[in-house]
Each structure stands twice: as C-alpha cells, then as structure tokens.
Amino acid sequence: xxxxxxxxxxxxxxxxHSVFGYPGGAIMPIYDALYQSPVKHYxxxxxxxxxxxxxxxxxxxxxxxxxxxxxxxxxxxLITALADALLDSVPVVAITGQVSQAVAGTDAFQEVDVxxxxxxxxxxxxxxxDVADLADTLREAFALAQSGRPGPxxxxxxxxxxxxxxxxxxxxxxxxxxxxxxxxxxxQIAAARTLLQQAKKPMAYIGGGxxxxxxxxxxxxxxxxxxxxxxxxxxxxxxxxxxxxxxxxMLGMHGTQAxxxxxxxxxxxxxxxxxxxxxxxxxLKKFAPEAKVIHIDIDPAEINKLRFAEVAMLGDxxxxxxxxxxxxxxxxxxxxCAMLKAQHGxxxxxxxxRIYAPLLLKQLSERMPDNSVVSCDVGQHQMWVAQHMRFxxxxxxxxxxxxxxMGFGLPAAIGAKISRPQDTxxxxxxxxxxxxxxQELATIKRFRLPVKIIVIDNQRLGMVKQxxxxxxxxxxxxxxxxxxPDFVSLAAAFAIPGHSISHKDEVESALDAMFSWPGxxxxxxxxxxxxxxxxxxxxxxxxxxxxxxxxxWEE
Amino acid sequence: xxxxxxxxIQTRHEAVAxxxxxxxxxxxxxxxxxxxxxxxxxxxxxxxTLSVVSDKPISxxxxxxxxxxxxxxxxxxxxxAGALRA
Numbered sequence: 015x016x017x018x019x020x021x022x023x024x025x026x027x028x029x030x031h032s033v034f035g036y037p038g039g040a041i042m043p044i045y046d047a048l049y050q051s052p053v054k055h056y057x058x059x060x061x062x063x064x065x066x067x068x069x070x071x072x073x074x075x076x077x078x079x080x081x082x083x084x085x086x087x088x089x090x091x092l093i094t095a096l097a098d099a100l101l102d103s104v105p106v107v108a109i110t111g112q113v114s115q116a117v118a119g120t121d122a123f124q125e126v127d128v129x130x131x132x133x134x135x136x137x138x139x140x141x142x143x144d145v146a147d148l149a150d151t152l153r154e155a156f157a158l159a160q161s162g163r164p165g166p167x168x169x170x171x172x173x174x175x176x177x178x179x180x181x182x183x184x185x186x187x188x189x190x191x192x193x194x195x196x197x198x199x200x201x202q203i204a205a206a207r208t209l210l211q212q213a214k215k216p217m218a219y220i221g222g223g224x225x226x227x228x229x230x231x232x233x234x235x236x237x238x239x240x241x242x243x244x245x246x247x248x249x250x251x252x253x254x255x256x257x258x259x260x261x262x263x264m265l266g267m268h269g270t271q272a273x274x275x276x277x278x279x280x281x282x283x284x285x286x287x288x289x290x291x292x293x294x295x296x297x298l299k300k301f302a303p304e305a306k307v308i309h310i311d312i313d314p315a316e317i318n319k320l321r322f323a324e325v326a327m328l329g330d331x332x333x334x335x336x337x338x339x340x341x342x343x344x345x346x347x348x349x350x351c352a353m354l355k356a357q358h359g360x361x362x363x364x365x366x367x368r369i370y371a372p373l374l375l376k377q378l379s380e381r382m383p384d385n386s387v388v389s390c391d392v393g394q395h396q397m398w399v400a401q402h403m404r405f406x407x408x409x410x411x412x413x414x415x416x417x418x419x420m421g422f423g424l425p426a427a428i429g430a431k432i433s434r435p436q437d438t439x440x441x442x443x444x445x446x447x448x449x450x451x452x453q454e455l456a457t458i459k460r461f462r463l464p465v466k467i468i469v470i471d472n473q474r475l476g477m478v479k480q481x482x483x484x485x486x487x488x489x490x491x492x493x494x495x496x497x498x499p500d501f502v503s504l505a506a507a508f509a510i511p512g513h514s515i516s517h518k519d520e521v522e523s524a525l526d527a528m529f530s531w532p533g534x535x536x537x538x539x540x541x542x543x544x545x546x547x548x549x550x551x552x553x554x555x556x557x558x559x560x561x562x563x564x565x566x567w568e569e
Numbered sequence: 570x571x572x573x574x575x576x577x578i579q580t581r582h583e584a585v586a587x588x589x590x591x592x593x594x595x596x597x598x599x600x601x602x603x604x605x606x607x608x609x610x611x612x613x614x615x616x617x618t619l620s621v622v623s624d625k626p627i628s629x630x631x632x633x634x635x636x637x638x639x640x641x642x643x644x645x646x647x648x649x650a651g652a653l654r655a
Contacts, residue, residue, distance in 0.1 A: 318628065
C-alpha cells in the first residue's frame with residue numbers, strides 16, 4: 015500500500031471514525047486514500063474550523079480528535095487550534111501534507127516550515143522522512159496525545175512519503191490495564207491526610223485535570239467523605255455533583271462572590287488538576303493568603319510553578335483521592351460557606367422588558383435536555399454561561415479557557431455533535447465571536463447537523479468594551495459592531511431556520527421552538543450593549559476586591 | 570538576583586531538539602549564556618551543555634525541558650542540584 019493508504023489504515027487501527035479537514039495539493043494522496051474509506055471525513059470550510067471541530071470532538075467524547083490540512087496556508091490555519099488544544103490539554107492529532115522532499119527547503123509552492131511553526135503549540139511535532147517510519151510515528155503521535163497531560167501532536171508528511179510503497183504491519187499489543195498506583199507517595203499522602211485533619215477551613219480547588227483523569231467519581235466521593243467545600247475552574251465546571259450543597263461555583267476574575275471570598279479565607283487549599291492560572295488567582299501574591307496548599311497534578315512542571323505547595327503529589331488523581339481522604343471538624347466552615355453562598359446568590363429580577371442575558375441562560379440551562387453539550391465562544395457571553403448555567407459533566411461544557419479563542423464555539427459545537435450524535439449540541443455565541451468562523455455554517459448545512467445556535471448580540475465586542483468603560487476612560491476603540499449582518503438571514507442562506515427576539519417574554523417560547531425543531535436552528539437574541547459581566551476582579555487586585563456593579567449582589 | 574546555571578542534556582539526534590531547547594529557554598524567561606553540543610560517540614543522540622542566566626528558580630526551566638519529547642536525560646550540575654532540592 016502507499017504511505018497515504020497506511021495513514022488511513024492507522025486511523026482505523028486507532029478507532030478513528032471521523033476526521034475534520036480541508037484538502038489541498040500536498041495532501042491529495044491522503045484524501046485519495048480517504049475516498050470511500052471507512053473513515054468519515056467532515057469537510058470544514060476553513061482549516062481553523064477543522065482544528066476546532068477536532069477539539070470539540072475530543073472534549074465532548076474524551077477521544078482523540080483528528081484534523082487534516084495541506085501544506086503552507088492549510089497548515090498555518092491550524093496553528094490557532096493547536097495552541098488552543100495545548101493550553102486546554104486536549105488530545106488532538108493534526109496530520110499535514112508537506113511538499114515533496116525533492117523540493118523541500120527551496121521555498122516551493124505552499125511550502126512553509128510547519129514543524130518549526132508548530133513546535134511551540136504542540137506537545138511535539140514530527141516530520142516523516144521515510145515511509146518506513148510512518149506507522150511508528152503515527153502510533154507514537156496518538157500515544158503522546160493521550161498520555162500524561164494530554165495535548166496536540168502534529169505529524170507533517172511530505173507528499174513523496176505519502177506516495178511511497180510500504181507494507182502494513184499490524185500492531186500486536188498485549189492488553190495491559192495497570193491499576194493506578196500511588197504506593198510511592200506514601201509519605202506525601204500521610205502528610206496530606208495530616209493537613210486535612212488539622213485544617214479548619216479547607217477548600218477543594220478543582221481543575222480540568224480531574225475529569226481528564228477519569229476521576230469524577232473519586233472526586234465526588236472525596237468531597238462527600240471530607241465534607242469539604244469546593245470551587246472549580248472554567249474548564250472543570252460540571253465536575254461536582256449538582257446536589258452538593260457546598261459547591262460554590264467558579265472562582266477567579268468572573269467567579270462567584272462566594273467562591274472568591276471563601277478561597278481567600280481558606281486555611282488549606284487542595285488543588286486538584288489545576289494550575290493557578292492568572293484568571294483564577296488574580297493578584298497571585300494575595301491569592302488564598304492564609305492557605306497551605308496540597309497540589310496534585312500529572313504534570314511535574316505545574317508543581318511549584320506559581321504557588322508553593324506544602325504537599326505536592328505527581329500522579330493519578332483516581333488513585334490519590336481515595337488514598338488521601340481524611341477529614342477534620344469543618345462544621346463552622348461549612349456553615350460559613352453555606353451562608354456565603356446564600357448571601358451572594360444570583361438575582362434575575364432585572365427591570366424592564368428587554369432580555370437580560372444571565373436570565374436567558376438560566377432559562378436555557380433549565381429547558382435544555384440533560385444530555386446537552388454546550389459550546390461557547392469567548393467574551394461576555396462565555397462568562398455568563400459559566401455563571402448562570404449548570405452542567406452535569408465537564409464534557410458538556412466546551413469553552414476555550416487557556417487561549418480564549420474567539421471563533422472556537424461554532425466548530426466545537428460541530429465536533430461535539432459528531433462525537434455524540436444522540437445528544438443535543440448547543441452553541442452559545444456572541445456577535446463578535448460568531449463571525450470569526452461563521453463559514454462553518456456551511457459544514458452544518460452539508461451534513462445537516464442539528465446544532466442549536468444562540469447568538470447573543472449586543473452589537474459590540476462586549477468584553478473589550480467593558481474593559482474600555484472601566485479601565486480606559488470610556489474610549490471605545492474599535493468595539494462597535496452595530497453594522498452586524500442580519501443573523502437570521504445569514505443562517506437562512508445556509509438553509510438554517512431562525513428567529514430573532516428582543517423582549518424577555520419571548521424567551522421561553524423561542525427556546526421551545528428551537529429545541530422542538532428537528533434540524534439546525536439559529537436563535538438571535540438582542541441584548542442591551544450596556545449589560546456587563548459582574549463580578550469582576552480588576553487587574554492587579556486580590557480576588558476579594560471584586561467590582562460588583564449591579565444590585566443582584568445585594569440582598 | 571540573577572544566577573547562572575549549567576545543564577547537561579542528552580537528546581535524540583535531531584536538529585529539532587536543539588530548536589526546542591532554545592525556544593523553551595527563551596519563552597520561560599531564561600537568558601542563554603552558553604551552548605555546546607556534540608553527537609554522542611555512537612551517534613545515537615546529542616550531548617548538549619546549556620548555560621542560562623535568570624532570576625527565576627532553575628527548577629522552572631528544568632521541569633519544562635524534562636517534558637520535551639526529544640530530551641532523554643537532563644542533569645543540573647551537581648552543586649546546583651543541591652540548591653534545586655532545597
């Protein structure tokens with residue numbers, strides 16, 4: 015077989031049924047091998063869309079997402095998606111075609127140094143010189159993408175390698191599923207248990223590493239056994255069972271008041287698969303100032319990177335959480351945290367007839383099917399989704415966290431729908447973000463994907479405008495989008511029906527109409543451009559110094 | 570206060586390994602103070618001596634370099650290894 019046929023063979027060997035991409039000159043042999051193959055190719059309308067669809071596929075399913083692109087501009091268009099996958103630890107394998115080695119390094123047509131470009135935004139990038147190395151390289155790429163802290167891996171394959179003849183050698187693996195082992199961490203586990211027993215005000219700070227370690231049952235058992243209150247990062251939302259009364263929500267720049275205030279008061283911060291990101295900590299020197307830290311992670315580079323940990327453990331949360339379970343007397347602290355949660359609850363009694371986005375999203379959260387996976391974009395709507403929607407799994411909330419990439423949502427929702435065809439895929443996007451990968455409506459049209467799209471439209475780049483209002487003296491530089499297209503007409507051009515609403519009494523019937531429609535649907539929601547996201551921790555401030563503009567924060 | 574550190578690194582015999590070492594060194598905020606490299610005697614890899622200067626703890630760079638696919642072994646010079654553990 016050819017190298018290109020071997021690529022497809024290895025995709026099937028790894029259980030890959032769906033890939034996302036865009037063909038071009040240097041990857042034509044692989045596209046020829048895909049033709050009538052068992053691997054389903056989803057033609058996206060921009061390689062970045064293909065990359066984000068692969069991310070959505072991976073995040074919604076836990077499987078590795080695969081995207082394809084040709085050399086030169088095809089590959090460079092993947093770079094943003096690769097960076098997004100790296101920052102959010104998403105297993106993705108990107109396969110790029112490259113010019114033949116006979117002309118490599120000559121500035122040939124559509125030649126660019128993809129290996130060099132991609133190194134800083136992947137776990138690793140491979141360039142395949144010899145077709146004899148192709149199978150091992152691809153197998154290594156898949157293993158690397160999923161191992162340890164997951165992430166993207168790129169394999170750049172010159173056209174001559176794709177066309178060369180090679181034999182397929184099946185991989186003979188003995189199935190070995192080793193149980194997670196934490197026997198080498200006995201000293202640290204004992205130290206952690208001692209800290210848990212001594213603490214008066216412990217707090218679990220939960221990151222995306224927990225569900226990526228498949229440790230959600232162990233997490234919830236740990237929380238139940240210890241009685242410890244908890245907060246989550248953006249990426250970990252949905253990790254804590256909805257019935258847990260001591261879950262305080264997301265912490266950080268736009269976290270809940272209860273979460274931020276409690277974390278600032280804790281005497282023991284138990285950091286589980288999180289990384290003390292600056293959007294979480296605010297002023298790092300003032301973050302959880304009274305707390306000792308237990309930090310568990312799979313990535314050694316995260317330990318002591320930003321915050322010293324009194325007890326640090328490198329390992330599998332699935333084994334470590336049961337092993338370190340211990341409890342003290344937290345009754346007063348539990349009462350205090352419950353009081354903070356009650357005192358700082360959200361209010362939705364917004365005056366007037368216009369649509370208040372937080373209430374709309376609460377209504378959406380209550381009306382959407384339990385199996386829904388919600389993708390969102392980046393900006394004010396993203397933070398409102400995090401604040402006002404509840405999820406029963408982190409795999410049901412896809413949000414570009416680390417890189418914060420506008421344009422993420424629509425292709426991610428496509429990938430989510432393809433990975434979980436029986437479940438409902440909902441996109442919540444903003445008018446700015448939606449336009450960044452709007453061409454992917456054509457992908458929805460082509461494959462008749464029943465993605466439910468909600469465009470929250472304030473005719474502004476809302477989050478930037480909010481910061482201009484607060485920190486740049488109201489100088490609204492380039493954030494006016496009042497010349498937006500008619501989004502319902504735009505959707506109609508892709509055979510997607512839609513509806514536009516602007517009054518709050520229209521919301522419930524509009525949501526019902528959207529969910530009852532069997533195919534894709536776009537709901538355009540006009541909101542006021544003066545609505546902002548609160549609370550907000552200003553740059554340089556400690557997390558307890560939140561700006562809380564609206565009366566929703568007062569009882 | 571800035572301090573100089575020297576690392577001895579064994580990598581796969583790939584030019585990209587050197588690119589990656591230098592990228593990570595720059596990106597993580599360490600200044601290059603010296604670089605020597607030569608193939609191992611059996612040409613199975615590269616032996617690289619990397620000297621850097623920074624006011625950041627050297628452990629931050631060591632941990633990032635140790636994650637690189639092409640890095641097979643990394644040693645901080647002995648006098649500094651004690652300081653790293655402290």
